[in-house]
Amino acid sequence: MPTTKCPECTEEVYVDAESEQGDKITCDECGAVLVVVGLDPIELDLKEDGDSDDFVDKDNLDDGYDY
Numbered sequence: 001m002p003t004t005k006c007p008e009c010t011e012e013v014y015v016d017a018e019s020e021q022g023d024k025i026t027c028d029e030c031g032a033v034l035v036v037v038g039l040d041p042i043e044l045d046l047k048e049d050g051d052s053d054d055f056v057d058k059d060n061l062d063d064g065y066d067y
């Protein structure tokens, strides 16, 4: 069974040999949900939850403008 490193905790994660791109895997070590983004070699990426808001650098806007 192929293994790769969990991007979250860097522990080895077993990936099903029949996994396909886009498949989701849960890391046994840290419980992170990982998505298969590459197969040769196997690459995993953290699944982004839509829950967390992206923080926007609003503070950088308008800085120094005084029209």
Ligand SMILES: [Zn+2]
Binding pocket: 006, 007, 008, 009, 010, 011, 027, 028, 029, 030, 031, 032
């Ligand atoms: Zn992990």
